[in-house]
Amino acid sequence: MPIYEYVCLDCQKEFEVLRPMSQADQPLPCESCGGKNVRRKLTVFYAHSDGRSVAGTTAPACGSCAGGTCSTCGH
Numbered sequence: 001m002p003i004y005e006y007v008c009l010d011c012q013k014e015f016e017v018l019r020p021m022s023q024a025d026q027p028l029p030c031e032s033c034g035g036k037n038v039r040r041k042l043t044v045f046y047a048h049s050d051g052r053s054v055a056g057t058t059a060p061a062c063g064s065c066a067g068g069t070c071s072t073c074g075h
């Protein structure tokens, strides 16, 4: 059973809940204040998938150089 991360918009409390995938988006009360403004956070799984999609952008490959003088990335 996967663990999901949630954050309470009322008290900013973050907590993890072990629940079936089919219930991941169902509302649940905040474990700290009991409020109902709880949102599910994106999991680590999604964060890792971002790596490839930004490869084709104009962002520099090396964050420490402006181009031409960097021995790390060859700009």
Ligand SMILES: [Zn+2]
Pocket: 008, 009, 010, 011, 012, 013, 030, 031, 032, 033, 034, 035
């Ligand atoms: Zn709360």
